Amino acid sequence: MALLTDEKQLDKTLERYYNRYNKYNEKVLKTLGKTIKEVGDMKPSEVHQLAQQLKYSDDIEKLTQELADITDKSNEDIDKLFKKFAEENVEFAEVYYDMKNKEYISYEDNIQLQRMIQAIATNTSDKMINLSNTRAIGFVYKDDFGNITFKDLKKTYYDLIDEAVYKVATGTADYQSAMRNVMNSLADSGVRTHEEKIGYKSGYTKRLDSAIRQNVLDGLRDVNQNIENQIGNEIGANGIEISAHFPCAEDHLDIQGRRFVTRDGETTEDLIDRINSNLDRPIGEYNCKHFIMPIIVGVDDTMYSEHRLWKWKQQSYEKIEYEGKRYTPYEATQMQRKLETAIRKQKDRQIIARASGDKEGVRIAQQKISELTTKYKDFSNTMNMDTYKNRLTVSGYKRVKAS
Numbered sequence: 001m002a003l004l005t006d007e008k009q010l011d012k013t014l015e016r017y018y019n020r021y022n023k024y025n026e027k028v029l030k031t032l033g034k035t036i037k038e039v040g041d042m043k044p045s046e047v048h049q050l051a052q053q054l055k056y057s058d059d060i061e062k063l064t065q066e067l068a069d070i071t072d073k074s075n076e077d078i079d080k081l082f083k084k085f086a087e088e089n090v091e092f093a094e095v096y097y098d099m100k101n102k103e104y105i106s107y108e109d110n111i112q113l114q115r116m117i118q119a120i121a122t123n124t125s126d127k128m129i130n131l132s133n134t135r136a137i138g139f140v141y142k143d144d145f146g147n148i149t150f151k152d153l154k155k156t157y158y159d160l161i162d163e164a165v166y167k168v169a170t171g172t173a174d175y176q177s178a179m180r181n182v183m184n185s186l187a188d189s190g191v192r193t194h195e196e197k198i199g200y201k202s203g204y205t206k207r208l209d210s211a212i213r214q215n216v217l218d219g220l221r222d223v224n225q226n227i228e229n230q231i232g233n234e235i236g237a238n239g240i241e242i243s244a245h246f247p248c249a250e251d252h253l254d255i256q257g258r259r260f261v262t263r264d265g266e267t268t269e270d271l272i273d274r275i276n277s278n279l280d281r282p283i284g285e286y287n288c289k290h291f292i293m294p295i296i297v298g299v300d301d302t303m304y305s306e307h308r309l310w311k312w313k314q315q316s317y318e319k320i321e322y323e324g325k326r327y328t329p330y331e332a333t334q335m336q337r338k339l340e341t342a343i344r345k346q347k348d349r350q351i352i353a354r355a356s357g358d359k360e361g362v363r364i365a366q367q368k369i370s371e372l373t374t375k376y377k378d379f380s381n382t383m384n385m386d387t388y389k390n391r392l393t394v395s396g397y398k399r400v401k402a403s
Contacts, residue, residue: 014213015390017212019209020074021132021208021209021212023395024067025207025208025395026396027396028063028153029187029348029355029396030396031059032157033353033356034356035054035157035160036179036182036355036356037355037357039054040168044169064134067132067134068132071129074128075129078124078216081216081220082220083107083121085223087106087108089228090107090110093227099299100296113230120219123219123222124219131193131208131211132193132208134154135152136152136195137153138151138155139191140189141185142185150205160182160186176357176358176360176361177360180360183349183353187345188345190348192205221291225284225292228292229268232268233294236296237294237295238261238296239259239268239271239295240259240268240292240295242257242293244290244309245289246312247316247330247332248330249330252290253316255279256290256309257304259295259302261297272292320383322379336385339375342372343373343392344394347394350365350397353365354398366399
């Protein structure tokens, strides 16, 4: 009964939120790059005095306000998205109520369900606000000893000015070259959210755009599963079916596409808990793209034939060689994601280099983008995989000649 099994449609829905925060990342990088350029254009005798004016500019306030506006807009969309999704999911299940001669209640008339969906939407919105809190966002740096340091946006901005001022004041021969490592570090990090700063114990940092995307996905999963569970209980579901896709990670190969039946006195929720308790990676968590659907065994048709599941499993162990290494289909998707990430990082490097006036930095980044993009296409063709232009897209990136 789930409507989240269309992976392409789901990606398209989530892309809207990712792109908003990715565009914000571009704005921050351009602001930092512009600051590097402004300091570099100063005379050594004036740099200390003029740098203070930069620190007291309204750059950080503007970036803070823009982030708040983006988050407000996204939260408005969350309410609409979750309501629309719930309405479609409930409407999709009407046929099951007819089969069991059960009373069907539309979403508009189901006050209890509306309250549940609103609670999930509120929780998702609250987490989005926390993730984008100015105390929680910033950049990570790696020092000469390999230690990782997190700095919030304001401290990043101030420390960047101080570093640039030092290079100019000491008469560094090649200012742009001297600042390039700092710029590359900023680009590779991207605007990140620090979980420890918003009440989590992990101290884990994650790209803000990716964290927001995952937060919305988690909310949609909660909406989907709560509606599925409620419908399953109301129509007397006595089992579940797990969605399937190819390629699939090896740890979920044996259970994807399979049906499981409840035991005496067991609800479908109990059944899901029992299955997940035997898995190191529960269904629907840690980047798992499977979904669980309550079913009426003996009434609902299976979504996947035994032949298709068998074929996918056999294909999952087949390997193709590329540059001396052999990849299973799932391993190939992981490699493809790494190449996509590497390309996006180089595009961010090019953006900040362009904003700072570092022509050599732009040339180096553009050359690497070309090399990585060629490898991405070649690797994907060798592995018989589709390429995804949207996964290579970085807001604000403009291709230039590498020469």
